[in-house]
Amino acid sequence: xxxxxxxxxxxxxRPAGIPxxxxxxxxxxxxxxxxxxxxxxxxxxxxxxxxxxxxxxxKSTFLRCINHLETIDGGRISFNGELxxxxxxxxxxxxxxxxxxxxxxxxxxxxFQRFNLFPNMTALENITVAPMGIGKIPKQxxxxxxxDLLDRVGLSAQANKHPAxxxxxxQQRVAIAxxxxxxxxxxxxxxxxxxxxxxxxxxxLDVMQRLAASGMTMIVVTHEIGFARGVADRVVFMDGxxxxxxxxxxxVLEKPQNPRxxxxxxxxx
Amino acid sequence: MPLHKTLEQxxxxxxxxxxxxxxxxxxxxxxxxxxxxxxxxxxxxxLAAVLVLAFAWLATSLWNxxxxxxxxxxxxxxxPQIIRGAGLTILLTIIxxxxxxxxxxxxxxxxxxxxxxxxxxxxxxxxVFRGTPLLxxxxxxxxLGLLYKQISLGxxxxxxxxxxxxxxxxxxxxxxxxxxxxxxxxxxxxxIVRAGMMSVDxxxxxxxxxxxxxxxxxxxxxxxxxxxxVIIPPMGxxxxxxxxxxxxxxxxxxxxxxxxxEHISAQNLRQVELLxxxxxxxxxxxxxxxxxxxxxxxxxxxGSRTLxxxxxxxxxSLFHRVMSxx
Ligand SMILES: Nc1ncnc2c1ncn2[C@@H]1O[C@H](COP(=O)(O)OP(=O)(O)O)[C@@H](O)[C@H]1O
Ligand SMILES: [Mg+2]
Numbered sequence: 001x002x003x004x005x006x007x008x009x010x011x012x013x014r015p016a017g018i019p020x021x022x023x024x025x026x027x028x029x030x031x032x033x034x035x036x037x038x039x040x041x042x043x044x045x046x047x048x049x050x051x052x053x054x055x056x057x058x059k060s061t062f063l064r065c066i067n068h069l070e071t072i073d074g075g076r077i078s079f080n081g082e083l084x085x086x087x088x089x090x091x092x093x094x095x096x097x098x099x100x101x102x103x104x105x106x107x108x109x110x111x112f113q114r115f116n117l118f119p120n121m122t123a124l125e126n127i128t129v130a131p132m133g134i135g136k137i138p139k140q141x142x143x144x145x146x147x148d149l150l151d152r153v154g155l156s157a158q159a160n161k162h163p164a165x166x167x168x169x170x171q172q173r174v175a176i177a178x179x180x181x182x183x184x185x186x187x188x189x190x191x192x193x194x195x196x197x198x199x200x201x202x203x204x205l206d207v208m209q210r211l212a213a214s215g216m217t218m219i220v221v222t223h224e225i226g227f228a229r230g231v232a233d234r235v236v237f238m239d240g241x242x243x244x245x246x247x248x249x250x251x252v253l254e255k256p257q258n259p260r261x262x263x264x265x266x267x268x269x
Numbered sequence: 270m271p272l273h274k275t276l277e278q279x280x281x282x283x284x285x286x287x288x289x290x291x292x293x294x295x296x297x298x299x300x301x302x303x304x305x306x307x308x309x310x311x312x313x314x315x316l317a318a319v320l321v322l323a324f325a326w327l328a329t330s331l332w333n334x335x336x337x338x339x340x341x342x343x344x345x346x347x348x349p350q351i352i353r354g355a356g357l358t359i360l361l362t363i364i365x366x367x368x369x370x371x372x373x374x375x376x377x378x379x380x381x382x383x384x385x386x387x388x389x390x391x392x393x394x395x396x397v398f399r400g401t402p403l404l405x406x407x408x409x410x411x412x413l414g415l416l417y418k419q420i421s422l423g424x425x426x427x428x429x430x431x432x433x434x435x436x437x438x439x440x441x442x443x444x445x446x447x448x449x450x451x452x453x454x455x456x457x458x459x460x461i462v463r464a465g466m467m468s469v470d471x472x473x474x475x476x477x478x479x480x481x482x483x484x485x486x487x488x489x490x491x492x493x494x495x496x497x498x499v500i501i502p503p504m505g506x507x508x509x510x511x512x513x514x515x516x517x518x519x520x521x522x523x524x525x526x527x528x529x530x531e532h533i534s535a536q537n538l539r540q541v542e543l544l545x546x547x548x549x550x551x552x553x554x555x556x557x558x559x560x561x562x563x564x565x566x567x568x569x570x571x572g573s574r575t576l577x578x579x580x581x582x583x584x585x586s587l588f589h590r591v592m593s594x595x
Contacts, residue, residue: 069475098484106481116476119572120494129490130480162572175476182480 018081020045020186020217021066027074028061035061037241038075043219045185048212050228050249051221053238054264059221062238063188066219067108068101080107080185106134109179113191115171117163123150123174124159127181135182142181149177153207169200173207180211187211189220223268229253237261341542345533346549354529355550357443361525362512365450370504372451373458378488380463391459398456403449404517410449411521413440446518446525454511461503465496497569505562509555516547526550 019042028036035058043049051059064070066077068085076093077084085101086093096104117126127146131137137145150156153173163171172192179187189208193201205227212218212231222228228235229249236246237258245258256262331337345351379391398406420440421433440448469492477487516527530543567579578586 067479069478102478102481102483104481105479108479110476110479112472112476114472116470116472118473118476118491118495120569121572130477130482133486133490134481134483164572179480188479 019043020047021077021079021219023062023066023075023077025075026062026065026072026077028058028065028070029073035241036065036072039238039241039243040075041236041243041246043186043217045217046215047233048216048218048220048231049234049236050232051219051236051238052223052225052228052264053244057238058241059238060190063110063190063219063221066186066188067105067110069110071095079104102134106182107184108186108188109182109184110188111172111175111179111190111192113194115163115168115175115195117171117175117178119163122160122162123155123166126163126174127178130178131181146177146181149180150174152210153177154203167200168196169203172196172204176204176207176211186217186219189218189222191221191223193222193224225253225265225269237264239264336541337545338539338542341537341539342545345530345543345546350529350533351526351546351550354524354526355554357524358512358515358526359554361443361447361450361515361518361523362508365447365454366508366511368447368451369454369458370462372455373462374493376455376459377462377466380459381466395456395459398453399460403453403514404520406453407446407449407517407520410440410445411442413445442518442521442523445521446515446523450511450514450518454507457507458504461500461507462496465498465500466492468499469495494569497565501562501565501569505559508558508562512554512558513551 021041021043023039023041026036026039027034039058039062041049051062053059061070065072066079066084071085076086082104083093084104085096087096088094117123118129121129124143124146127149128139128142131142131145132139135142147156147159150159153176155170155173155177158166158170158174163174166174176187176192192208193204196204201224205224208218208220209227209231220227220232232249234246235249235252237244237252237256237260239260245252245256245261252261253265256265332339376391376394379387380395382388421430423430423433473491473495474487477491478484482491515523515525518525519528519531522528526547530547534540534543564579
């Protein structure tokens with residue numbers, strides 16, 4: 001796969017200033033089970049971070065904490081300098097009400113493994129529903145923007161089709177366009193190609209690679225090592241709810257230090 | 270041995286029996302225009318014929334019964350009284366279905382919410398209204414005047430009233446009937462709506478939330494429209510039940526169709542004839558009700574399958590085809 005991806009445009013310089021996403025010591029329990037055991041990570045604006053790790057290691061859970069689809073039980077996550085899902089008063093943090101959380105989530109797009117397009121709407125309606133209903137963008141403007149997005153993911157001809165009439169790869173590209181329509185500052189991808197037939201993976205990775213090249217900040221959970229090697233600025237390896245190893249792809253993927261990382265990379269490559 | 274090596278092995282010759290069958294198959298493929306005949310079902314025709322005969326016999330024996338007075342049926346089938354009664358029946362059905370659907374959605378959302386108080390309230394509501402007979406509930410609402418002579422607005426546990434009205438003035442029989450049908454039906458609608466909501470993939474809500482949609486917007490734009498696909502078929506049944514259940518309001522003297530028929534037959538003593546009249550009306554009305562159901566199912570089924578033309582669309586295209594062949 002990596003041969004098909006153009007080399008990354010941006011160099012690996014780390015911008016100064018506060019990171020766009022800052023997670024410190026994030027903990028999450030499901031009942032008695034501790035799924036995240038203190039995750040600390042920074043993601044800077046424009047950075048592409050790939051999250052690798054065996055199934056059940058807490059990658060999806062961490063991603064879902066970032067846009068507060070899950071509450072957290074300890075630590076904190078801030079986005080753009082603001083706590084996500086909580087407000088701090090004195091020495092405590094209180095969960096926000098659901099309207100305020102909804103407002104915060106507008107800045108963060110998410111793409112799911114199973115696409116989760118709205119089956120009762122056409123591709124175009126999937127993209128315009130949130131900008132029109134939530135962003136209060138006029139209909140004509142939203143439609144023009146949606147057509148432009150569909151064009152950029154190579155699906156202009158499919159605008160009026162329902163998700164059931166599209167292939168998995170096409171659905172996932174519509175889902176990416178839908179998330180981009182809210183003009184997010186950060187995009188989260190949770191195994192975006194894992195539910196796709198092998199011949200459809202390339203189209204989706206291609207769209208993601210172009211998005212990365214355009215400067216979008218991205219956190220990508222994936223098993224596509226080629227994509228991580230070619231596109232990521234940083235690769236983070238998680239296992240058992242902790243970050244085991246992290247660094248530039250050359251280091252983590254070529255010369256993994258931790259035996260757990262080594263075992264995982266051997267199993268997927 | 271690696272897989273590609275296995276595939277390089279020569280394919281072993283087929284056994285002789287297979288070759289014989291193969292020759293047979295070859296004979297078949299040589300003739301090009303073989304017609305495929307679908308399986309025939311002669312017994313279906315026989316059964317249908319028997320049923321038609323039996324039905325015809327039953328219908329004529331009823332019709333020719335000397336105790337049935339055809340003139341009475343003809344007289345009352347389209348009489349203004351019956352038509353007015355039918356109008357009230359339709360009105361009661363529509364209003365109580367609309368109100369009970371709204372109340373049902375509210376109750377379903379209460380049941381699905383994580384607020385334990387709302388949850389318990391909705392559960393108790395469904396428990397009470399589904400667990401007692403509709404007949405009893407109708408009589409209860411009809412006789413509310415016996416329980417509370419006056420209904421007043423004021424401060425509870427004091428004698429201060431802003432106003433007070435006689436219960437039977439505030440709640441005439443029609444309104445009592447409407448309340449009885451609506452509150453009872455809402456208990457059933459609530460369960461249907463709840464099942465519909467639970468049928469929607471939880472990923473839909475997550476996708477909506479991840480786009481920054483508020484819970485209310487998500488409910489209206491994403492969850493309810495998808496739940497409708499599951500909700501509408503049973504709600505069609507409920508509407509038909511409702512139409513027939515309006516007849517129970519004769520107990521509290523609401524002048525819907527069945528009550529009117531009862532009043533007429535109390536005077537002319539033609540009970541059977543008037544039952545025939547109202548049965549024809551109920552059948553006609555329930556048949557008409559299946560039309561909006563068909564179109565609603567189509568509307569909310571969008572995206573789940575490719576839609577064929579509607580019956581009307583088919584007639585129109587047939588018309589065009591006939592005209593164009595001229
Ligand atoms: N809603 C949930 N309730 C209970 N346990 C959960 C839930 N979601 C995930 N888990 C558990 O949390 C762990 C981490 O899951 P997940 O974040 O999905 O891992 P990954 O995405 O890395 O495969 C798993 O053991 C999983 O069984
Ligand atoms: Mg996962």
